Amino acid sequence: MDPLSGEDKKKKRGRPKANVEDLGTRLTKTNAGEDYEEVCIRNVFDRITFQSTGGIKPRIPDADIYLSLPSKLASNLASRDITQLLPTQRYTLTLLVEHDMDVFVGAATGHGKTLAFLIPIAVGLLRSLPRDISSCRRPLALIIANTQVLQVQTYRVCQDLVAGTGLRVVLVCGQTDMMDQKKDIEKGCDIVIATTGRLKQFLKEKQLSLEDLQYYVYDEADKMTQGGAFREDVTEIDTYIPPETKAKLRSCFFTATLDAMGGFEKMYREGKFCLVRVPGNPSITHKIIPIDMENDCDDKKSLILMQLLRRDLIIQGRDTYDTSKETYKHKTVIFVGLKLRCNWLGAYLRMYGFSVGVANGDHSLQMRNTIIKKFCDGEIQALIATDSMARGHDIPDVTHVINYDMADNALDTFKHRAGRTARIGHKGTCTTLLSRSDFLLFDDNPHISINELDPRRKRAKELAHYLVIECGQKIPKCLQKPALNAVKDELSLWGNNVDDPYNWMINEMGLEAHDIVKQEEMEKEKEKRKEMKKEKEENYSLSRPIPPSQQVEENEEKEDVEKKEEEEM
Incomplete structure (x- = not known):
């Protein structure tokens, strides 16, 4: 057989040229939601x-x-x-x-x-003015x-x-x-x-x-x-x-x-x-799930992911291994950081009966379009994708975005990923599995000696700032301390001796930052009341026996007081 000429090799190796009409799916057919206006x-x-x-x-x-x-x-x-x-x-x-x-x-x-x-x-x-454009x-x-x-x-x-x-x-x-x-x-x-x-x-x-x-x-x-x-x-x-x-x-x-x-x-x-x-989209409900270091691995995170997917199925009145031909009305996009993990996670979830598809750069354009079309048409519940899907895709009926991994440029990618749900008046949820080590979640050591801003605290502060200022939501508890400590770090580096760093937090985060102050005050008050309750119980045990009828009345009164205290907290 004669070897192919250079021209023939190009033709042989070149990708098939698609017709424009074959490229699109139902990506642009999202109609306005009930909360649009x-x-x-x-x-x-x-x-x-x-x-x-x-x-x-x-x-x-x-x-x-x-x-x-x-x-x-x-x-x-x-x-x-x-x-x-x-x-x-x-x-x-x-x-x-x-x-x-x-x-x-x-x-x-x-x-x-x-x-x-x-x-x-x-x-x-x-x-x-009209013109001839023929x-x-x-x-x-x-x-x-x-x-x-x-x-x-x-x-x-x-x-x-x-x-x-x-x-x-x-x-x-x-x-x-x-x-x-x-x-x-x-x-x-x-x-x-x-x-x-x-x-x-x-x-x-x-x-x-x-x-x-x-x-x-x-x-x-x-x-x-x-x-x-x-x-x-x-x-x-x-x-x-x-x-x-x-x-x-x-x-x-x-x-x-x-x-x-x-x-x-x-x-x-x-x-x-x-x-x-x-500003950010107020129709998105952001949920943060902190992941401890011992759980920051695929084995543990995949279990959390399956729990989230099962909950989405229950909302639709379905379960895993559902063989019905009914389409999925609520769809989920799962974002991961690596193509290899994307493929592994797809195989893992299918093994447990979940209906999922995978789209990443390793797949041809035709394969990606086929999977995305199935997802748009409701044939599969979830689409696992890398950040190539984070921009521009307008997929109808996506009610849940799950950030399985956070990207290096955390906030920019976070915004694009979250934007796949709650489009033009629809409501949606963005759930993020956040690594404790990457964002210093809960940050119990405010006295870390540093010569420059800790990038982990900085990321936590940026994310908290976005959730409050852009999205109008409260700062998740796991981000409150690292965000506040990031402000303290900045003050110390600038040489500003501010007695009340909370004022700086309020300027940085808006009025919702009062939640941090309020939360700490409530925690102190809660500890104080626990000690008082323990002291009362000890006094009760040391006191003389009380008639049963009186004991019942006092117990009821005690329960009423505790209930009222909890409501006030």
Whole structure:
């Protein structure tokens, strides 16, 4: 047999190119939940932080989609049970369309971030003068991100939003047929949704021109601050935008985790910058399970995990080894840190009768899509995944996220993982198995001699701060002392002799930090009452015998007092 030529080898080894329609699952079909209006609109709006360089005071449009949007866009949203704009979407709509501003949006996952840039783009383009787009290669809006899965989702959401408006949307990404994409561009491309690699190729080949660009969106912008290929690609793409186009270009950066600007301010037009910060999702109930060092191993943690999964099954009226064809109404995503552990945990849970699937980078795109589709359709109860699933995936009916492992960049990853549940008005729970050694849980030694901040205490403080300030929840008991001791460490390093570190804790954590003070006072009072109770019991035993009838009355009175004391505590 003749050896294959170099050209044939490439064809042989190359991945099969998928059709765009084959890439998507039901990832974009999450409809608004029952708490959509109350939680996502009323509770969040007043907590938004807004800043601008131009000193503008934007007029925030009405939340009712029929009052704020063109009728066709409104009806398309209503078909997904969305009748009210989220606070993020109301801000971006007025800032991008009415005020011609560049926008940096820091919004926790689950706040409608994708529609927050698609809606103003669609409204702005529909207001533009009509033009012939039958053979146009010059998009008016460009949306870039670093992953194909995220862009496929964005593409489908955009298609649903602009259906019937005449606006054309084109997806430009790798692992899909290039000729099909070129044909789509030839038909017209008002909005291009792209990954950077394929976009660079099309720009070099002059299949696309950015001369007419009006909107430029960087989704998951925090990835740019991490350097690497994505940042280099973005820098190269920027060279294809003419200076005269940049002068009028509205740049939009969207991220769920970036607290600082990360150098993005250099990319904004002078006097045209504004910042919108949206707090964490109040619909997520966070639960922390502290794991002692002796239990910090897969054997013990997997038992805890199975207990959590069994409880989720009981809520649905089911159990393990259930052979019924009924779909799972409540789904669970389990995040682990390593691909090897991901595969092991999947096999382990299946051995005990749990219906689970595994998705990680070792699997082909087709395999991942097959598993995710089964999960979306309710054929399996739980999906075990690495952090490749933590960003961008909008999977319907995920009611529980379990962090089996915490990642190295704990807080950023924690936010993305938790965002897979409680989306657009639905409720959800995020349970985290937290290692005592990694976060100094309960931290009973406040006098550790250090020359710099203990990173474990710092992580505990950051997590506690997020739960209180962003999510409006109380600090879990296991995080209270390490968070407080982290503040004390900072004070000692700064040379500040503060008699009452609790005031600093209150400034750092908000009013909920009073819980720490209150908790310690209650514990002291509880110990005091225990001693008093013990002393009373000793006195009772030494006293003379009491008639049975009187003894019963005194016991009842004693029980009433103890009950009242417990209620007061």
